[in-house]
Amino acid sequence: MTVSDVLFLAICLITLVAAWRVVVSAKVMHAALWLGLTFFGVAAVFLMLSADFVAAAQVLVYVGAITVLLIFGIMLSEGTEGTPRGSERSSLGRKVAPVGAAAGFAALMVYLYHQAGLRQPPPAEVATDTPRAIGTLLFSDFVIPFEVASLVLLVGMVGAIVLAMREEG
Amino acid sequence: MAQALNDLFAAWGLSGGFVNVIWALVKALLVLGFILLNALLLIWAERKVAGHIQQRPGPNRLGPFGLFQTFADALKLLFKEDVIPAAADRVLFVLAPIVTFASGVLVYVVIPWTPDIVVRDLNIGLIYVAAASSFMVISFLMAGWSSNNKWSLLGAMRSAAQLVSYEVPLALAVVSTAILAGSLSLYDIVQAQAEWGVWFIVLQPVGWLVFLIATLVELNRGPFDMPESESELVAGFNTEYSGMRWAIFFLTEYASLTAAGALNAILFWGGWLGPSFLPPAAWMLIKVYGFVFFAMWIRWTFPRIRVDHLMGMGWKVLIPAGVVQLLATSAIVLIWG
Known part of the structure; x- marks a missing residue:
């Protein structure tokens, strides 16, 4: 090792x-x-x-x-x-749900690792100027996901302001 | 000297990885030594500056000009009883000053004092500084919450609110200089100012003002020291701290103040650049301590401002100014750069 x-x-x-x-x-x-x-x-x-x-x-x-x-x-x-809300009750669903979620996530990870082509050898050469490389990629190949993400954030912000705003009068 | 040491290690038969570890330790010790000495001198300087502004002599008994006063104070703090309140969350209470200090020290890694004196120049320098200093807020929250005291909690919440709010204009102002220089590395930013033949303060006076105000707020210093405003919150988030743990908070405050001075010099005032009758290190130190003196001067001449006024100024004045600054800089660099 x-x-x-x-x-x-x-x-x-x-x-x-x-x-x-x-x-x-x-x-x-x-x-x-x-x-x-x-x-x-x-x-x-x-x-x-x-x-x-x-x-x-x-x-x-x-x-x-x-x-x-x-x-x-x-x-x-x-x-x-004190104790988190709901921890005093213990139904079957409460026990099964976390195990099920964890198993589903693990299955997804295994699938991605073996099937989705993520299992590649590491690149021989690692980029040294990472900020420039990421910036260039964000504004060329990934410009639409990038802009959509910023739109999601904007909508979230507007939503928060609307929720917190006091009614006039 | 560095080469001589490397030869010595080679003569002892030490391999590359091991030598790197030794170098890292040597550099860490140098930074720690600087921070400790610097804080002792700056606390003395702060008390002298405050004294002159308030027309009293300040410390003047121990040593020439009272210079040894802070050494005596530090000794006193070392020997004080280590008190942890009974109702405190012990682990977090002990961890908080450690996280604070680590956050303050980490920033020193990327600061170039001259072209040659730097622990490690990173190509993500500015982002690294922001990331390292973001632990400061968490440590204040840990200190305030673990003390189990309402003054501490209020101080911690104020510090979180103001630090998070002012990180935005600070980032906007700082990013503008990175755009002008075309790099996030602090070394490259100074080199860009050398190539342009003009310091960025001339090109970005508005950005510098935003940077200056936001930095003073981030440092929790008067007139923006709401997190510990002693007239209403006893001592804010560090109310329950005493002895060495309390001293560590103050040590970090002066370490951060000096680091902020260095960033101010590097980003806007040309770093180590200056007429050649003084060596680069001297120019850098003059600029750093010029900023430190300025911050002290501000602290002792302005009254503390109100919390809501502070928030209003941050969100309604500094952030719009920062956004306009960033857009204008980007446009100019795109068109003429």
Whole structure:
């Protein structure tokens, strides 16, 4: 095993443990912080794939903005202490649903890995000027998905403003 | 000197990967040493500047001009009892200052002090700085929430609101300089100013103003220090902290202040560029500490502004100004660049 193998396994372990703690933490605040660590672990995986720009963007957006807003929301809402809502009831659906979702996701991953042509040898040459390469791709090959994504964000923002707006008079 | 060390390692029979690790450790120690000494001197400077502005002498007993006062204070803080409130969330309470400090130190990795003195120049430099400093907000939230104290919680929430709000105009202003330089690397941005023969402050005065205000807000310094406004929130998010943990928050504040000075110099004031009668490092330090002095001057002359005014200024003035700045820069670079 090389050094990078050990690093990769360590990062995966941290990410998976953090993701598991997101689900089982009794306090919502702890769950949110574990989620932040999960995002950070994913960024570390990107970094190991030489995707430095994506890694930095991942930290900036997911750790710096989304986790913070999540925690901000938790602080503004009451009853964040104690057991999560609904944990006292245990119906069959509650037990089957997470297992089913996890199994479905695992099946999808296995399918994608083996069938959808994702299993390719790594490129011999890794781009060094990643920001320029990503920028060029976003504004040429992927310009329509890029613009549609920005439209989705805009609609989300307008929706939030409409919901939060006070009625006049 | 670097070459001599490399030869020495080679003579000892050390391999490439191991030498890299040793270099990383040496550089980390140098950065840590700089941050510690810098903070001790800046706290003294801050108290002297505050003293002069308020027409009193400031620290003047210990050593020449009271220079050793902060060394004595640091010793006192080291020997203080380590108090963790009984109702606090112990793990988060202990982790918060560590995350804060790590966030402050990480920024130093990409800062070029001269063309040769830089820990590691990254081609995503600016994004890296933004990503590294985004841990600061989380650590403040951790500190405020884990203290289990309403003042701390209020301070933490204010800091989250203002840091998240002002990250947007800051990013807009900073990205404009990257567009002018055609690179996100801090080294390339200074080189671009050398090639253009003009510092970006001349080309982007509006962008610089947005950057300046947003940076002062991000630093949580007066007149924008709502997260710890002592007259209403005791000490904000660090109310329950004392001794060394409290000192680490302050250490980080001065580390971030100096890093902000360096970014200001690099992005808008030509970094290490300047007339050749002084070496590049001297120009860089003059610009960095010029900014630090300016920030202190602002802090001690303006009253703290109200939270809602701060939010209004951010969203209704700075963000539109930043967007116009970004559009104008992009258009000009597209047409004439």
